[in-house]
Amino acid sequence: MTIKDVAREAGVSVATVSRVWNEAAFVSTATRQRVAAVAARLGYSPHGAARSLITRTTHALGVLLPDLYGEFFSEIIRGIDHTAQAAGYHILVSSSHDSKDEIDAALRSMRGRVDGLIIMSPDLEARRTLQTLQGSFPVVLLNGGAEAKSFDTITIENHEGAREMTRHLIARGHRRIAMVCGPQRNYDAAERLRGYHTALTESGIEHEASLVVRGDFSELSGYGAVSQLLELEPRPTAIFAANDSMAIGALSALREAGLRVPDDVAVAGFDDIPLARYMNPPLSTVHVDISQLGERAAALLLTSLRQGNRPHQQLQLSTTLVIRASCGGLVS
Amino acid sequence: MTIKDVAREAGVSVATVSRVWNEAAFVSTATRQRVAAVAARLGYSPHGAARSLITRTTHALGVLLPDLYGEFFSEIIRGIDHTAQAAGYHILVSSSHDSKDEIDAALRSMRGRVDGLIIMSPDLEARRTLQTLQGSFPVVLLNGGAEAKSFDTITIENHEGAREMTRHLIARGHRRIAMVCGPQRNYDAAERLRGYHTALTESGIEHEASLVVRGDFSELSGYGAVSQLLELEPRPTAIFAANDSMAIGALSALREAGLRVPDDVAVAGFDDIPLARYMNPPLSTVHVDISQLGERAAALLLTSLRQGNRPHQQLQLSTTLVIRASCGGLVS
DNA sequence: TCGATTACTGAAATCGTTTACAGCGCACTC
């Protein structure tokens, strides 16, 4: 069922069919209708690959993510898909790209299939690979590090958010505040940890290495980290997890240990995934509008596609403190 | 940076470059290395659209979903992406396709961009549209209804699962069991409701219309539904939600109403999303291996791509009861 | 020495579109 079949059936040339389809140029109403009727009858729709070969545009955006697990990523995709779809674009998703090689491979295999890319590669090292892309291709970096001045980027106010949450905990009287931080070479994780340290320093609280344990952003790792923290003597009075998933794991571990939240231990997370408010107790967290993160990334990419060369933008998505019951309510 | 550039630079014909790239036919080691070197230096990678135009294969799977919100869908995508990626395929995602027209449009715009489709369209009416696809294109239906014998399908044991959970609640002594069911024309929702009714009938418990309230699978609707149920006199002693998200909303509403779970009201969900076990109290639910649902759908589609014509398969994914604290633990 | 085989390479057709260009009829102007 190609354009030729339609042309033959309608007794016109392929050029005319194409013109009818694209509502371009001058086609007499008579032939327009005839062609449209034939196309409808035959159930014709143009072949995407052929079309994008000649028009040099695919109407698809590539999305490279490190993972797909958890509400954080699904919200991002949702945001991206939402604005992409509104603009008539599809999204080509590809996940689990941490290492340089994987990213490379993904990039190659996407050439000629997408008009631009949204890349979230929190791994600090993998970033360097991206430098090779520089300028050759429209790219938006999600949570790009500081070195990324040569791209459009959107970042979360990680440092500020973590600092504020830590300050809030301090204001509520906590001194032994533990942090469950994220993966080693992860940019977001590093920034959030830095914010925590900043707040401690500002309040003159000594940094105690044993209060910082590493997780990997999964519920299970939050659970494990807390088990470890509870061994400490004296134990921390507050636990700040670098994302909500780990905070949820933490809540679960505390409950099993027979500790009450927030009375015995206060808990806070980061991201404000949709479920945070439904936890018991509802989770205090640093709110990030995750789906908006995706939406704005897509929007940025789309304008960059339309406008061609223009200076790169560095957007920052602000965070707000959301105080719920898990850390004991608002300080007066 | 096309194949021609590489050919010119390496002093060979485009045919040879193509052969080197695809590791096909006989190419002397000398030219092979020379071409490979040039390609690497120029950073060449073939143009996807051009390639799929001639090979008539895109190495991409289309995924049509009704929505992207919540862990259920993200787990499905994760499963699909996992097996697709392992087979060297990309996935093209498109969401929010409920109505016939939207599905139509999505289908058209995917022609020539994907080798096959995974469609999840729980809306019963939209299904009829799909009939037009019949055989013309490799399709796997997720949660396809009974009418779908002309497709490969994977369904969840909705009826069985709901029946078992309801029976469990009955076995624990509950008689006033409320059901928060899903959207009106949703297949899964209808089946789960049917399972609930089956169990009631089997135990000779009268169906009470006011105990069934409608939700839309979101946390918020679960919250609202429970508020409504608590008005009843006497109030239900157990609440069975047609999915976990609504169960989570229910837990939240009960907590706010000052009711204890499971002592005052037992709660159960359906799906066993990853977070269910981390709720407080941990959520009893009907376990469905969601990511496996995606994995098997992708696998089914891939074999169908490879094997061409073969009888359609109807797979059913079994469910298991997962009894946690929210419904009072195991019955002795 | 010669024909046949083998190993490699290139020319050209092809996939399904879009689009620049040219052609053709017809009405209009002078």
Next chain:
DNA sequence: GAGTGCGCTGTAAACGATTTCAGTAATCGA
């Protein structure tokens, strides 16, 4: 009645790859 412009349509050249077919040089057996 010839020239001009306009409105519509068709021809053919792209786009960037793959693949068939044919051609060439080297090697081999007799």
